[in-house]
Amino acid sequence: MKRLLIALFCILSLPVFANEPASTQAEATDKEAFSPGEMILHHISDSHEWHFATLGDEEHGTHLTLPLPVIAYQPTKGLSVFSSSRLAHGQSYNGLKLEHEHLVAEDGGHVYDFSITKNVASLLLSALLLLLVFTAVARGYGKNRNGAPRGIQSFFEPIIVFVRDEVAKKSIGPKYERYMPYLLTIFFFIWFNNLLGLMPGGANLTGNIAVTLTLAVLTLIITLASSNKYYWSHIFATPGVPKALLPIMIPVELIGVVVKPFSLMVRLFANITAGHIVILSFISLIFIFRSAAVSPVSIAFGLFINVLELLVAILQAYIFTLLTAMYIGGAVEEHHDADHQIGGDNAAAPAHGHAH
């Protein structure tokens, strides 16, 4: 286990370095034939249409694309809703056009873009999937209250119990129950979306910084909303610190409050995006060398990283949930119960008291 973790840690730090060669290669290769940087950026960024594949070449081939609704609000013209296929190939519609996937007005006016983009569509799809899966699980508990879990319920029960016992109880302590809905939601949301992003043609939702920002801000709000006086006294009057040092300690503590969710945001974003970039870079090697002889190596590495990403998908969901639980735990911690983070079973005992 230890060796596995060390190996995993080494590999997880790889993508950070692999990031750079990808973009420099992009500049080195000739533009007209194939630009891996452009291809990779296109794959990991959001767009107004959902492009799955192109059969044949770029000019004459068939594009398998799902047009998505564009919803734009212009202060001068009002709301306009139309299909994104009207904006394909640089066309303009209703005074709007796409410039590098940004919706702009031809007259230079301001546009508020509320479009159902690829990421939004993927988000709605995953929300639907999560609802379907977890209403089925919940129905299972409603139907056979004391029986053994059945079907899909038996797959998710150990995971839910793991999040409760290993994440929530150990990190938050006796007050863990009120945070379970949020912790379970972010865990399964991140996990499902990581996996959906790995599917061919999937959107890179958890590799979008706006999505991870929203999750991190939610964590920040919940942490601050559930904080008690000990949390704030630790920030503004850290115990054991001389008064003269407080002007330094207060900013340091306040930076800590902001940085914790910030690091959550960047970690998820960077890990998922880096994973996608590495896989696409390996596949690009075939086209950079213009030789099928490279393909066994590049596909083997690509497949390896892809399988690794399956592990990273759940690992990142776990890390996000665990750190969220630990931040909440730090905010609700009572003054003298520093023991709660050590013994999960101790923390569990009083919780059962008022659970039933």
Added chain:
Amino acid sequence: MPTDAAPRPDKPTDSGADRLRNFAKYSGLGFQMLATIGLCAWGGLKLDAHFQNKNPWYTIGLMVLGLVAATYQVIRTLTRNE
């Protein structure tokens, strides 16, 4: 889930789940250091650009503060509860 508790035998404290937990916790700490210093450096650069300073005092000052903050957070996390 009301049906819980019951057959949880006393596990040794160094179980696989605990190791995974420690791995996540301490690798998260490194990332947090990086984020602290990075955020401070970014803020400093923005402030220097805004006030058009000749010398980047905001960048330097905030980065030093960031280093102090990052080190302090690590020490506090490591010494607490254990």
